[in-house]
Amino acid sequence: MYGSGILKGMSLVLQTMLLKKPFTVQYPEKRIEPPRRFRGASFVWYEDRCTGCATCAKACPQGNIQIITTEGQFNQYFVDRFDIDHLRCMFCGLCVEACPYDALFMGPDFENASYSRASLVIGKKHLNAAAPTRIPSSYFHPELDRIDISSGRPVPEIRKAEQEKNQDIGWASR
Amino acid sequence: MTLRTDPVTINFGPHHPSTHGVFQMRITADGEVITNLEPVMGYLHRGCEKLSEGRTYTQVVPLTDRLDYLSPMSNNVACVLAAERLGDIPVPERAEYIRVIMAELQRLANHCAMTGFLLNDLGTFFTLFHYTMREREKILDLFEMTCGTRVTVSYMRPGGVLQDLPEEFLPRLRALLDEMPHRIDDYEALITQNEIVLARTKGVGVMSKELAIAAGCSGPMLRGSGVKWDIRKNDTYSIYDRFQFDIPVGTNGDVYDRYWVRIQEMRQSLRILEQAYRDIPQGEVRTRLPLFFRLPSGEAYGRIEAPKGELGFYLVSDGGIAPYRMHVRAPSFINLGVLRDLTVGYTVADAVITLGSVDIVLGEVDR
C-alpha cells in the first residue's frame, strides 16, 4: 500500500538494469547453435540409400515432395527426380519419419531466404551436391545425437559407424 | 445542466496493437464508456477442420500446432488423445510422463506469455513482457532440443510420443525447475502488489459464476469466477491422477482473479513437473503403429485442460485412414462468447485488459 508495491517493482527493474546481462544475442555476429535434433531446411538425402519408394511423398501432409522414378533391370528403381518444395514445406518431419531406408534427413539450416521462388524448390542435383558435407539432423534418429561434428570425417562414414554401434536402435527395432 | 452526447463507434482492430492478433471489436462508446461491443473474427480462418478430413491421423498432428500457437504441445496431446480413445491405442508409461512434462511446460510458457501481455495491455513499457518471454524462450529451448522445433512441435503421435527425450533434457529441466519459482516471484513483484495494477484490474470485467458456467467458459476464465473445475482432476486423462496438485480458484471473477489463477497455476505446474521429474520411468515411448493406420468407425471426444481452457477434439471416423469429421472445441473461441458481457459498462481501457485476460489466440479462435 501507499506506493510500496510500485517501489518494489521499481527496485526489481533497477536491479535488472544494473546487474543482469542481456539475454538476447546480436544475431548476425553471434548465433545460437541449434540443437542436434533441429528440424531445419535443406534436407539431407542420400541417393545410394533411396529406393524410390515414395513413402516420404505419401507421408507429406502438404504433398510437396515430387519423385519420378524409372524401373531398372534387377527389380529396382532409379530416382530421376527428387524435388522438395521448400516454399510449401512446414518442416513437420513426417517424411523423415516415414522413410524406411534412412535415406532422408532434416538439415541444420534456418536461413533459407532467397530472391527467387524457383531456387527454393530443391532438386536432386542440389541434394546430391550437399549430401557429403551436410550434417544430418538427428531428428527421429536419436542414434545420431552424439555425432561428432568437428572431427572432419565425411558424414556418411560417421553415420555408418554410429549406426553399427547402435544396431538395435535403428530402423529394425522401430 | 446535462450535455447531450453522441455515441461513437470505434473499430478496435483488426490491426490494433493489443487485440492479440487479427481480431476486431466494434465498440460503441459513450465518451469512454462502452455501450456495445461486437466481436468480429475470422481473419485467420484456415479451415483446419476441413483440411483434416483429407489427412491421415498422423498428418493431422502438424495442423494442430497451428491452432493455439502459444501452446502447441497441449494441442498435440488433445488431438492424439481423441484418436487413442477412438482406437483404444495403448500408450507406454514413459510416453505418458513425457506428455505430462511437455503439457505442463507448455502451460508455464503460455501463462508466462499471457502474464507479460497483461501488463503490456495495461501500458507498461514491455518490461515484464521481456522477462516472461525470457523464461518462455528457455522452455522453448527444451522443446527444440527434444523434437527439433520451438513452436510447430508436432511431437505427439497416436500411441505415444515421437522420440525419446535427449540425454541432456532432464538436467536442463532440473535447472529450469530450480530457477522458475524465483522468476515467478519477480513477476509477482511487478504485478501482484502494484497499486496501479490493482486499481486497474480489480472489479474490471467481472463475470458471475452462473454466467461462466452457462456460457461454457473454461480454464482460468471459469476458475477465476470461483468454479472449481479442472479437466485434469475432474475428467482425468493421461496419468494426472498420480500427481498431487491443487486447483486455484478466484473469488470475484475479475481480471485480477484470472491473472492470479494463472500465476497460481504456474506454481502448481511446477509442482507437477517436480513429481514427474522424480518419477519418470525408463522404457518404450511409442506403440508401434503403421504409417497409415485405420481407426474403427465411431466417435470419440478427447479433451484436456489446455492452458486456455478445455481443449477438445471431437473425432468421427468411418473406418478410413483419415477422420470423417474432426471438430475442435477451441477454448479461446468459446471464452470469447462472453466478451460482450464483460466489457459493456466499462471503459475503453478496460476492454483491452479484459480481452487480454480472456487470453485468446486467434489461430485457435478462427481455426
Place this chain on the structure above:
Amino acid sequence: MNVWDYLVDLIPNLARNLRAAVEGAGFSDGAVFLVMGLAGVLAVTLFVMLLVPPLTFLERRLVARAQVRIGPNRVGPFGLLQPIADALKLMTKEVIVPSQADGLLHLLAPSLIFLPPFMIFAVVPFAPGGVFTNLNMGLVYIIAVSSLAAIVVFTAGFSSANRYSMLGAARAVAQLISYEVPATIALVTVAVAAGSLSLTGIVQAQTVPYILYFPLAFLIFFIGSLVEVNRAPADLAEAESEIIAGYHTEYGGFKWACFQLGEYTHMVAASAIIATLFLSGWKGPILPPYLWLVTKMMVVILLYMWIRFTVPRIRVDQVMSFAWKFLLPLSLINVLVVGLEVVLAPSLPVWLIAINVPFAAASIVVWAKLYRVLEGPPPLTQRREIPGVTSPLPVPEPAGTAR
C-alpha cells in the same frame, strides 16, 4: 586559474563578451538588444535540441538493459549515431495528411509542440546571472506557459479526424486541467518560502534544497509534472495499448518525429523546473553552475524514465479522481502547514526538515486511510450501469445446486 574562472561563469562571460563586441561595432541600443535576444533564443534552442536526441538514445539503451536486451547498437560506436539515423529516416518519409483532416491545423500542431518548453527555458536560470530574462513573476509565467501544451495536443487530435485521436485529445485536456490545480498549489509553498516569484530569487533563497523542506509539495508537483508531460503512468493521451497513439495516430514521418521530440523537450523543461524549484537549481560545489543544473535535470529525467519502465498506465477516470480527491486536498493541507511554518519561523531553520518529512509521510497515510473510510470499501465491480442497454441474450437461470 583564469580559464577555469571563465568556464565557471561561462554564460554571463559569453553574454558580456558578445555585448561588448556588438556595442564595439557601433550598433544602436535597439540593435544590441535585438542581437542579444536572438543570441539568447539561439542558445536556449540549441541547448534543448542538442540535449534531446541523446536522451532518446539514452532511454532506449536503458530500457533495453532493464528488459535484459541490448538495445540500439548498430549505427556508429555503441549505436551512438542512432538518433541521427532515426532523424534521417523519418525526414525522408512521405508527408501524409488524411483526406478528412483539417489540413492547416494538422500541419500546425507538430510545429507548435516545441513552443511551450522553449518558452519555459526563457526564465530558467542556468547560472547566477545566466538567465535569458529574469522575470520577477517567473513562476506565474511557467504555470501559464506549461498549460499551452494541452492546446497543441488538442489541435493535433482534433484536426486528425480520427476517433482515437479525438479520444486522446480529450484525455489530454481533461488530465491537464485536473493536474494544473494541485501542481500550482504545490508551487505556492515554494513561492511563499522563498518570498519571491522570480526563479533566480527562488534558487538564491534555497540554502538547503526545498525537496528536503517540502517533500510533500515536491511529490505533488512531481506527479503533476508526470501527467503534464504525458509520461507513464499517465501517458493517457497517447496510450498505445488502448487508443494506439492517441493524438498523433495520424501523424507519420517527420511530423511524428516532431511530436516525439516534443515529448522529450517537455520532459527536459519539466525536469528543469523541478531542478530549479526543488533541487536548488545551479547551486553546488566545485563544478560550474550550469553543469550542476544539467546534472540535477538528468537525475529528474532518469527518475521519469525509471518510472516509465516499471509502472502500467492509470485509467483516465482514476487519474482524475486521484487529482481531485487525493492530490488537491493534500496540496491544500500542505499550503496551510507551510504557511504556518513560514509565519512562525520565517528564517526556515534546518530543524523544519525533521518536522516536514514525517509530516509528509503521515499526511499521505492519514489521508489515504480517511479517503478509504469516506469512500467505503472498493466496489466489487467498476461497471457503470447504462440505461437501456441489456444483453440481447438473457442469462438463463443457473441450474443445479450451489457450489
Place this chain on the structure above:
Amino acid sequence: MTLLLNADEVAPRLRDRYPDAVLEAKGSSLLVRRERLLEVARFLRDTEGLDFDYPCMVTAVDWWDYFDVVYYLNSLTRNHSLYLKTRAYGRELPAVPSLVEVWRGCDFQEREVYDLMGIRFEGHPNLKRILLWEGFEGHPLRKDFIG
C-alpha cells in the same frame, strides 16, 4: 473421471415426460426428435439428477442424407456428460431449433455451425456468419463443398 452417462438410463425418464421425443438411445448418445429439442434441452438442464448446466461443445456432422447436430453436454455438479444429437434433413439450409436460451454458450458455436455447415438455428437472436464473411458462397464443412 467424468462419467459418460448411458443414454439408455436417460431415455426412459425423458420418455415419461415427452413420449415422442427420443428417437434412439445408443451408447452414450441420445438422438432426439428435432421438434422436441428445445424441451429436451430444458429437461436435461433442469431435472434433478441430470443437471446438464455446462454446454461443452456444439458441432455437426454431414452424413450426406442428413446432418447430425451434436451437443456434448456436461454437468459440473454431477460430473457426468452426454451426447445429445438431433438430425436436420435436406441440403437447402436445414433447420434445428436454437438452444441459446437454454445455454448461453451455444451462441457462438451455433453461429459457427451455421457458417460452416449451413444449418439454420431457428430462434437464434443473431444468426449470421462468424468466421467467413457475409456473402461467402457455400458452407465449407459440408462433404459436397469443393474448396
